[in-house]
Amino acid sequence: MTRSRVSVLAAAVLVILLLAVGGVGGASVLDVYSIWPESFCTPMFQEFTARTGIQINFVRHSSGEVLARIIAEKNNPRVGMVFGGPADTFAAAIDEGVLEPYMPAGVDAIPKGYRHPEGYYTGIALNPIVFLSNRSFLAENKLQPPASWNDLLHPAYRQQLQMADARTSGTGVNRLISTIFAFGSEDAAYKYMKELDKQVQVYTKSGGGGTVPVGTRQAGAGVFFLVDCILTQQSGYDVVISFPKEGSAVALEACALVKGGKNHDLAKKFLDWLVTDEAQSLYAKYGVGFMPTHPKAVVSDLIDVRGANFIDVDLQWAADNRQRLIDRWVTEVLGQ
Amino acid sequence: MSSTSASVRRERRRIELANLMRDPVLLITVALVWIAMFVFVLWPLFRLLQAGFVEKGQLSTRALVAILKRPNNRLALGNSMLLGGLVAVIGTALGYLFAFTYTRTNIGRFWRGVIDVACLLPLISPPFTLALAILFALGPRGLITYRILGLNHTNLYGLQGALLAEVLTYFPIAYLTLRGILANVDRSMEDAAFSLGASRLRVFLTVTLPLTIPGMANALLVLFASSLADFASPLILAGARFPVLPTQAYLQITGLYDMRGGAVLCFLLLVPSLLVFLVQSRWVGKRSYITVSGKSAASSGGRLTAPWAGRLLLGLCLAIAVFVFFLYGSILFGSLVQAWGANHTFTLKNYKYVFTFGRKAIKDTLIIAFTAMPLGGLYGILVGYLVSRKSFPGKKAMEVVSMVNYSLPGMIVGIGYLLAFNDPPLALAGTAWILIAAYVFRYSATGIRATVATLHQMDPAIEEASTSLGAGTATTFRRITVPLIAPAFFAGLEIMFIRAMTAISATIFLISVNWTLITVRILEGATELELGHAAGFSILVIAIVFVTMGILRWVMRRAGMSEYSAIGEIR
Numbered sequence: 001m002t003r004s005r006v007s008v009l010a011a012a013v014l015v016i017l018l019l020a021v022g023g024v025g026g027a028s029v030l031d032v033y034s035i036w037p038e039s040f041c042t043p044m045f046q047e048f049t050a051r052t053g054i055q056i057n058f059v060r061h062s063s064g065e066v067l068a069r070i071i072a073e074k075n076n077p078r079v080g081m082v083f084g085g086p087a088d089t090f091a092a093a094i095d096e097g098v099l100e101p102y103m104p105a106g107v108d109a110i111p112k113g114y115r116h117p118e119g120y121y122t123g124i125a126l127n128p129i130v131f132l133s134n135r136s137f138l139a140e141n142k143l144q145p146p147a148s149w150n151d152l153l154h155p156a157y158r159q160q161l162q163m164a165d166a167r168t169s170g171t172g173v174n175r176l177i178s179t180i181f182a183f184g185s186e187d188a189a190y191k192y193m194k195e196l197d198k199q200v201q202v203y204t205k206s207g208g209g210g211t212v213p214v215g216t217r218q219a220g221a222g223v224f225f226l227v228d229c230i231l232t233q234q235s236g237y238d239v240v241i242s243f244p245k246e247g248s249a250v251a252l253e254a255c256a257l258v259k260g261g262k263n264h265d266l267a268k269k270f271l272d273w274l275v276t277d278e279a280q281s282l283y284a285k286y287g288v289g290f291m292p293t294h295p296k297a298v299v300s301d302l303i304d305v306r307g308a309n310f311i312d313v314d315l316q317w318a319a320d321n322r323q324r325l326i327d328r329w330v331t332e333v334l335g336q
Numbered sequence: 337m338s339s340t341s342a343s344v345r346r347e348r349r350r351i352e353l354a355n356l357m358r359d360p361v362l363l364i365t366v367a368l369v370w371i372a373m374f375v376f377v378l379w380p381l382f383r384l385l386q387a388g389f390v391e392k393g394q395l396s397t398r399a400l401v402a403i404l405k406r407p408n409n410r411l412a413l414g415n416s417m418l419l420g421g422l423v424a425v426i427g428t429a430l431g432y433l434f435a436f437t438y439t440r441t442n443i444g445r446f447w448r449g450v451i452d453v454a455c456l457l458p459l460i461s462p463p464f465t466l467a468l469a470i471l472f473a474l475g476p477r478g479l480i481t482y483r484i485l486g487l488n489h490t491n492l493y494g495l496q497g498a499l500l501a502e503v504l505t506y507f508p509i510a511y512l513t514l515r516g517i518l519a520n521v522d523r524s525m526e527d528a529a530f531s532l533g534a535s536r537l538r539v540f541l542t543v544t545l546p547l548t549i550p551g552m553a554n555a556l557l558v559l560f561a562s563s564l565a566d567f568a569s570p571l572i573l574a575g576a577r578f579p580v581l582p583t584q585a586y587l588q589i590t591g592l593y594d595m596r597g598g599a600v601l602c603f604l605l606l607v608p609s610l611l612v613f614l615v616q617s618r619w620v621g622k623r624s625y626i627t628v629s630g631k632s633a634a635s636s637g638g639r640l641t642a643p644w645a646g647r648l649l650l651g652l653c654l655a656i657a658v659f660v661f662f663l664y665g666s667i668l669f670g671s672l673v674q675a676w677g678a679n680h681t682f683t684l685k686n687y688k689y690v691f692t693f694g695r696k697a698i699k700d701t702l703i704i705a706f707t708a709m710p711l712g713g714l715y716g717i718l719v720g721y722l723v724s725r726k727s728f729p730g731k732k733a734m735e736v737v738s739m740v741n742y743s744l745p746g747m748i749v750g751i752g753y754l755l756a757f758n759d760p761p762l763a764l765a766g767t768a769w770i771l772i773a774a775y776v777f778r779y780s781a782t783g784i785r786a787t788v789a790t791l792h793q794m795d796p797a798i799e800e801a802s803t804s805l806g807a808g809t810a811t812t813f814r815r816i817t818v819p820l821i822a823p824a825f826f827a828g829l830e831i832m833f834i835r836a837m838t839a840i841s842a843t844i845f846l847i848s849v850n851w852t853l854i855t856v857r858i859l860e861g862a863t864e865l866e867l868g869h870a871a872g873f874s875i876l877v878i879a880i881v882f883v884t885m886g887i888l889r890w891v892m893r894r895a896g897m898s899e900y901s902a903i904g905e906i907r
Contacts (some may be wrong), residue, residue, distance in 0.1 A: 031849040037864050038693060059849045060860060065590040072595065075759050078766045079849055138723065165576060167587045202493045203576040216677030218475045221658045236679040333574055334408065 030266040031078065032058040035064045035170075036253070037208070040227070043286040044083075050271055054266050056091075058161025062206055063160040063170040070098045072257055080261035081270065086170035087252040088177075090121035091319025100259040108145040114252055114293040114311060124274045125253035125283065126309050129171070129178045132229040133221035134214050135238045143233035145222060147307075148184055149192065157199045160220030162210025164203060165328045171207025174249045175223050176325050177318055181311045182246035187324075193333045208232075215239055219297035221241030225251065230302050243308040250310045253290060341636070343731045356728045359808045366728050369497030371721060373737050375762070376777040384651030387755050388599035388688030403600045412579040413604055416564055419495065419580060420608075423502045425561035428555045430656065431510025432548075437653045438511075438516040440544075441646035449652075454657035455508035457664055460881045462838045462855050464862040465874040469663035470786030471572065472670065472677060473562065474500075479666070498580070504660060505569065506562045510555035517551030518544075526640060533651040537639055541545065544640065552618065553851055557831030561612045564605065565745030572862060581605045582747045582841065589751070590844075599755075602748045613743035617736075662879075671871035685871035694857055694873060701854045702880075704768055705836035708775040709829050715776055716783020716828040717821055721813065723784075738836040749778055754845045766848040774842050779835040782826020790824045791817075827893050829883060837881050 034041040038060055045056040061069065063085045070082065070093060077098075082090070089166040096118075096255040114123035131146045138145060141156040152227050153160060166172030179189040201219050204210045208228030215237025229241045254272060257267055273279050280292035284300035291299060342855050388399055403409050437443065438451055458466060473480045475492050521544060529539045555594055558748040567582040574580055589598035641649065670676040671686050690698075722728075741749050753774055757764035764770040798820075802812040818825075840855040847856050854873050861870030 033849070037866075038860075039866075042693065057849050059852055062590065064656070068590055068595070072754065072758060076763055076765075095905060165587070166606070168590055201491075201575075204863065205571060209863050212677070212867060213475075215675065218471070218478075218677070236675045330408065331406075 137220035435514035466574035493575035499567035686868040721788025786824035
């Protein structure tokens with residue numbers, strides 16, 4: 001008696017669970033891979049949903065992982081769109097034939113350099129490579145915030161730097177590219193990076209992974225994207241942002257449609273909205289340290305780029321050389 | 337001679353086949369289990385090998401050569417072996433220390449409880465938890481290394497960091513294995529040695545130690561395999577200068593978009609794992625079925641240790657236990673402050689985040705865990721029952737195949753699943769089913785083993801009586817066997833749930849837009865800036881697992897079942 005009741009109950013629970021597992025998915029839901037961390041992308045998604053009623057379902061991966069996924073899913077795409085992430089990732093995706101071109105309505109407001117000429121991706125934000133240092137570390141060592149790439153070779157930084165692994169992180173790749181432009185040649189840049197390697201405590205998986213260690217004084221300084229540094233400041237860590245005088249790369253944060261993906265009509269509406277100054281002014285409202293690509297959008301007052309020397313990177317060149325540069329970094333700099 | 341034995345074998349196979357044909361329930365069950373195993377065990381493995389070694393329809397070792405050409409991949413292979421070996425030796429030694437103290441000294445109940453909890457925590461906590469806590473305690477500016485010891489340039493990243501994290505994570509497995517063995521060593525042997533006038537040391541060295549060698553060998557192998565498969569601790573603590581195979585495979589795929597290379601790296605991992613599996617099942621596994629507890633380990637076993645030695649051993653154990661508690665305490669602390677390591681104002685914002693932004697991951701994880709739990713539990717007793725009670729052709733093969741996914745590092749299973757279930761007709765990727773299948777076919781191994789071990793001790797005559805009274809396979813199984821193996825079933829459920837809540841390496845490639853997991857959110861928090869969130873999620877997982885285990889054990893006690901501690905099977 002009791003046993004049969006238990007088994008009926010168990011069967012009922014199982015059926016409910018199976019139904020829950022099976023019954024997911026709806027019509028006006030847009031599936032998205034986000035490269036932006038949750039704290040940056042959710043405000044944008046929520047604001048868009050509030051305006052249009054279109055729900056956005058997302059999962060967050062690093063740029064490399066997203067690229068690997070959309071390539072692996074080529075025959076059976078799972079998402080309609082990729083949101084955020086450095087444009088060189090997108091350029092690599094074009095070569096793989098996994099993106100679908102689209103020119104958002106009103107895209108003319110975005111300067112030409114910040115979008116793909118055929119609309120394979122559209123830049124929605126700018127994100128420069130900067131230095132981040134811990135204030136008490138600087139004080140202990142009587143140092144000024146680093147203002148040149150060579151400042152990081154000072155003995156005080158030995159085993160005190162954290163930065164991203166170029167294999168997994170777009171931040172890491174943009175750091176490589178920065179040094180190539182800053183030092184004028186690839187060979188000089190790799191020679192520098194080999195020296196820099198001795199100063200590095202650890203290469204982190206994700207681009208922002210080293211910022212908290214800098215905040216907590218586990219590390220003294222590091223090379224990161226501006227947006228991660230501003231988040232670290234906002235979280236209450238006593239850190240300083242500075243810029244290399246030789247220059248550093250500005251990554252273009254972009255969005256793109258996935259070829260053959262679901263619900264492209266919704267994704268297009270989303271893209272149309274993302275290129276407006278209204279949408280891009282939300283970065284400032286939510287304290288996200290991105291610079292808008294739309295010239296009329298509000299720039300957050302958290303961003304102070306005086307003294308910076310930002311280099312706009314030739315994205316086609318970056319895309320064509322990305323893999324080679326990473327490989328060279330692994331063999332020459334990591335010495336592996 | 338050989339021809340007669342061959343003909344005997346042939347004759348037996350004929351009888352088995354005839355039996356199978358006469359019993360349609362058995363026939364259908366065996367067929368279904370085989371289909372499931374082909375789809376969810378052999379096919380993914382085949383796809384993985386295909387991805388690594390078949391190019392344009394031809395066998396090719398080009399990818400293997402390319403991978404091996406890179407010094408850092410060879411380094412990773414060596415490092416994985418080194419790390420695995422050290423973790424195995426140190427972890428087993430620590431496990432022995434704890435198990436010996438537990439069973440052979442006169443420490444009180446309270447201290448036994450402390451030892452148990454210290455060993456349980458690492459077993460049920462999600463990945464990254466310990467690694468993060470270690471970073472905050474022993475990192476370059478860690479609480480212990482810098483604030484307390486005043487060391488300025490400690491280097492935690494590398495072998496030392498990964499080793500510490502893995503030893504603390506896995507030594508409890510050795511502890512539970514060896515505790516079972518030590519508790520079951522016949523005391524009269526030790527007593528006999530004492531009455532012959534042997535000293536304590538001599539009794540230990542000539543009686544107790546030799547009797548526990550199979551258990552130690554087993555613990556060494558399990559720990560070696562666990563370390564080989566571990567992906568979480570090295571990702572946080574090993575750094576780029578100490579690459580190991582699972583992290584290299586992960587980076588190869590996610591960073592270099594090189595699925596083939598990743599598959600090949602997994603293959604390098606596959607070889608030692610299979611070796612360990614074979615050694616274990618051929619040699620050690622047969623001799624020590626440690627899981628059947630029941631016998632109280634806490635007997636008056638103090639004779640072997642002098643009181644001072646007992647206190648010394650307890651002191652050593654407590655020192656390690658205190659360190660473990662400190663690490664978990666610091667996770668709790670980190671989940672309750674503004675900015676871990678910088679601003680220690682109390683806040684609940686991390687939990688607010690966990691229960692708002694993390695709600696989907698929590699809901700998904702619970703649905704998946706509670707679905708995988710009964711399915712895996714049933715699969716476990718079904719396979720366990722078939723291989724230990726029924727005779728049919730291919731039984732031995734079924735037993736081996738049932739353990740394959742469990743013996744392989746999770747990364748291999750995950751990548752295999754990704755390759756096998758991406759395209760129609762089996763396009764499970766993106767659904768919850770791929771995650772559920774990964775758990776069911778990987779972690780039901782405990783349920784299978786527990787069932788086999790239980791049935792091993794049960795007289796088949798009971799079932800035969802039922803059959804000869806006219807009941808069929810199904811009825812006998814339901815009315816006779818099921819009640820007897822219920823404890824093994826519950827053990828299977830428990831492990832299934834714990835693993836579904838804490839696994840990462842097998843599932844990191846299988847999550848999707850619709851289905852994500854708490855452990856992946858922890859990875860995210862750990863590698864991004866959100867350490868407070870990672871800590872909050874970790875505490876939540878530990879709490880959920882504790883509560884669920886408590887409920888399962890309460891149900892078992894209410895039903896009058898003996899407790900079947902399978903927790904030592906976790907890896």
